[in-house]
Amino acid sequence: xxxxxxxxxxxxxxxxxxAGSLDELEELRxxxxxxxxxxxxxxxxxxxxxxxxxxxxxxxxxxxxxxxxSCLGEVKKDLEEKAMEKRLxxxxxxxxxxxxKVNLGHRHPMYIALDQVKEIFVGMGFDIxxxxxxxxxEYNFDRLNAPEGHPSRDWSDTFYFDTDSRVxxxxxxxxxQVHAMETRKPPIRVVAPGRVYRKDEVDATHSPMxxxxxxxxxxxxxxxxxxxxxxxxxxxxxxGKGTKxxxxxxxxxxxxxxxxxxxxxHECGGVGCRVCKGEGWIELLGAGMxxxxxxxxxxxxxxxxxxxxxxxxxxxxxxRRFNITDMRLIFENxxxxxxxx
Ligand code: PHE
Numbered sequence: 001x002x003x004x005x006x007x008x009x010x011x012x013x014x015x016x017x018x019a020g021s022l023d024e025l026e027e028l029r030x031x032x033x034x035x036x037x038x039x040x041x042x043x044x045x046x047x048x049x050x051x052x053x054x055x056x057x058x059x060x061x062x063x064x065x066x067x068x069x070s071c072l073g074e075v076k077k078d079l080e081e082k083a084m085e086k087r088l089x090x091x092x093x094x095x096x097x098x099x100x101k102v103n104l105g106h107r108h109p110m111y112i113a114l115d116q117v118k119e120i121f122v123g124m125g126f127d128i129x130x131x132x133x134x135x136x137x138e139y140n141f142d143r144l145n146a147p148e149g150h151p152s153r154d155w156s157d158t159f160y161f162d163t164d165s166r167v168x169x170x171x172x173x174x175x176x177q178v179h180a181m182e183t184r185k186p187p188i189r190v191v192a193p194g195r196v197y198r199k200d201e202v203d204a205t206h207s208p209m210x211x212x213x214x215x216x217x218x219x220x221x222x223x224x225x226x227x228x229x230x231x232x233x234x235x236x237x238x239x240g241k242g243t244k245x246x247x248x249x250x251x252x253x254x255x256x257x258x259x260x261x262x263x264x265x266h267e268c269g270g271v272g273c274r275v276c277k278g279e280g281w282i283e284l285l286g287a288g289m290x291x292x293x294x295x296x297x298x299x300x301x302x303x304x305x306x307x308x309x310x311x312x313x314x315x316x317x318x319x320r321r322f323n324i325t326d327m328r329l330i331f332e333n334x335x336x337x338x339x340x341x
Contacts, residue, residue: 001042002060008038008064009068012071016075017071022083046058105338106341108330110211110314110318116237116238117312120237120238126191127190128190129190130194131175131194132170133196135175136167140168140172140175144175152171157171159199169196170196170197173193174254177290178297178298186305187218188219191213194211202328212311215309215310217230217307217309218305219305220306222306222307224308227310228247231245231285231310235263238321239321244270246261248260248261253291254290257288258286259286259287260283262283263284264280268280286311287308287309290307
């Protein structure tokens with residue numbers, strides 16, 4: 001048994017010293033000192049020895065165990081140091097390598113223009129509100145005084161979800177007028193920017209998805225003069241002091257009277273050119289005094305209150321603001337285009 005212990009010590013020490021990794025070392029430790037290890041097996045045999053031999057063998061066994069343990073400790077420390085060295089070597093950073101270029105995006109010209117408009121309206125005490133793009137025809141049409149059969153409800157212009165034409169992609173931001181009247185009490189002053197959808201072919205001035213910003217004011221004693229004053233202020237802060245506007249009579253089912261606002265062409269100053277198609281003016285928005293029936297349908301007494309509303313096409317507004325001549329550029333998001341603004 002003595003021989004056996006000594007032989008095991010020699011073997012263990014030499015194998016430990018040759019261990020190549022911490023995993024291998026742990027395997028060896030379990031193999032010798034673990035519950036099912038060789039050391040334990042030998043100690044178990046000790047019970048069979050004559051009583052007088054036991055203390056001597058016990059001492060030797062303890063010594064062997066201590067030797068193995070101390071060797072384990074040393075080799076472990078060694079391997080750990082080597083592992084650390086290797087890691088440090090691998091993780092060295094070469095600070096002289098040139099960095100990767102980070103491509104930052106660029107703010108979109110339409111949102112630059114939108115933020116500017118928002119700021120103007122917030123400055124005048126308006127709230128900015130948001131609403132659904134998937135809309136009920138009830139809000140997009142009925143409660144805006146465009147009853148069943150009205151030409152604007154036609155399937156050829158509108159994206160409906162159902163065969164009864166009740167659920168749709170909103171074709172204008174005007175349903176936000178109804179949402180505002182439903183959730184707020186006069187005085188109401190809101191603007192509502194967002195996407196709208198129409199079955200239009202893509203060309204230089206059309207897209208099946210585009211953006212509008214709706215405005216609505218309702219209070220006592222509101223007149224067309226308030227509408228003109230407010231919109232002229234907006235046009236001047238967008239396009240410069242002294243920019244001329246023209247209010248032209250028009251028709252919308254939800255306003256009476258209705259008008260369209262034209263801005264004098266920035267390119268030719270009103271003489272007529274390619275940009276304004278010879279008109280001298282560029283159409284910017286539709287507006288008007290909120291129809292008494294629209295007020296009534298949303299529970300506001302038209303005998304007490306009056307109001308005005310407008311809807312601006314945002315793409316067109318940004319195009320006029322930054323002299324962009326093709327609407328498709330607005331949606332392509334080519335960084336070389338965007339970086340110009
Ligand atoms: N909704 C109208 C359009 O899309 C614009 C508009 C809004 C007109 C508000 C009058 C009042 O053309």
